[in-house]
Amino acid sequence: xxxxxxxxxxxxxxxxxxxxxxxxxxxxxxxxxxxxxxxxxxxxxxxxxxxxxxxxxxxxxxxxxxxxxxxxxxxxxxxxxxxxxxxxxxxxxxxxxxxxxxxxxxxxxxxxxxxxxxxxxxxxxxxxxxxxxxxxxxxxxxxxxxxxxxxxxxxxxxxxxxxxxxxxxxxxxxxxxxxxxxxxxxxxxxxxxxxxxxxxxxxxxxxxxxxxxxxxxxxxxxxxxxxxxxxxxxxxxxxxxxxxxxxxxxxxxxxxxxxxxxxxxxxxxxxxxxxxxxxxxxxxxxxxxxxxxxxxxxxxxxxxxxxxxxxxxxxxxxxxxxxxx
Ligand code: ACO
Numbered sequence: 001x002x003x004x005x006x007x008x009x010x011x012x013x014x015x016x017x018x019x020x021x022x023x024x025x026x027x028x029x030x031x032x033x034x035x036x037x038x039x040x041x042x043x044x045x046x047x048x049x050x051x052x053x054x055x056x057x058x059x060x061x062x063x064x065x066x067x068x069x070x071x072x073x074x075x076x077x078x079x080x081x082x083x084x085x086x087x088x089x090x091x092x093x094x095x096x097x098x099x100x101x102x103x104x105x106x107x108x109x110x111x112x113x114x115x116x117x118x119x120x121x122x123x124x125x126x127x128x129x130x131x132x133x134x135x136x137x138x139x140x141x142x143x144x145x146x147x148x149x150x151x152x153x154x155x156x157x158x159x160x161x162x163x164x165x166x167x168x169x170x171x172x173x174x175x176x177x178x179x180x181x182x183x184x185x186x187x188x189x190x191x192x193x194x195x196x197x198x199x200x201x202x203x204x205x206x207x208x209x210x211x212x213x214x215x216x217x218x219x220x221x222x223x224x225x226x227x228x229x230x231x232x233x234x235x236x237x238x239x240x241x242x243x244x245x246x247x248x249x250x251x252x253x254x255x256x257x258x259x260x261x262x263x264x265x266x267x268x269x270x271x272x273x274x275x276x277x278x279x280x281x282x283x284x285x286x287x288x289x290x291x292x293x294x295x296x297x298x299x300x301x302x303x304x305x306x307x308x309x310x311x312x313x314x315x316x317x318x319x320x321x322x323x324x325x
Pocket of ligand 1: 030031032035036039040115154155156158159198215216217218219220221224252254255258282312313314
């Protein structure tokens, strides 16, 4: 039976110029390069210039994704931008991107699901396309987590970086089976009981300050491996596929050990897993589209291949999307 599918027709990423290495961090807090590499796989991260806002990063990534798709802002009907670090409390950061890319019709708004934000945003845009409401969508994950870190807390400040990634979706007719090109299915979950394990201790309605990220690292780690493995299995089962059918997995880049633990649980070989956490650290909602843009850009991910995207973040929220390129 024919149905509308959202095809990924363009990808783009942007990282701020400034690179902060583990050794530089070791001059600010009591840590060292080998501890960070051994526990997380992170070697360096990019940090936005004080003059750069989340929207600036998002605009650069969006422009690259549009160029990659051969489209302009006027060709886009919808922008869904995932961020937990918006420029302002309101309006949505997506509206600044809309103005910057010269899009004067359609709609632009933000979604907030922290590190799972891109999977949430992709799901929202995919549903708009499948419902026939829009033909093209720009989905962006963009963050400046450097602005919400407690730079005196060594347990958290070493883990995160800034960046943005974007994809362009276009409606195409498919047959409805797992051989279609485009997004085959998306799967979202949240469990608000775990709010305290990973949160920011500020906000407009609580403290009227921006606040700082707080995390129970071990607990987050434990939940991440279990939840991510479960949602990947759910996505595969929904499409009558198994892990051996996957060409690539593009996981949220939080920690090399979480990525390896999840792959082990699924029986997935690591040479099919895209990894950028060593150079990007955890860029929250930007991590999946940034890693995806790298792997498409360098030719690892090819047309027709089956790719699984997955992420987990504060809330807790988690999700997966299965895509045939
Ligand atoms: N450098 C040196 N020592 C450190 C550092 C640091 N940067 N940070 C913590 N330590 C110390 C701790 O103080 C502790 O010392 P103690 O034994 O004297 O008390 C020791 O290292 C061990 O600390 P743990 O927190 O138990 O270390 P663990 O092996 O759990 O690793 C880590 C910590 C890396 C945070 C890990 O728990 C983790 O990756 N959790 C997942 C968190 C995550 O990725 N969150 C991102 C958002 S959610 C998501 O995206 C999935």
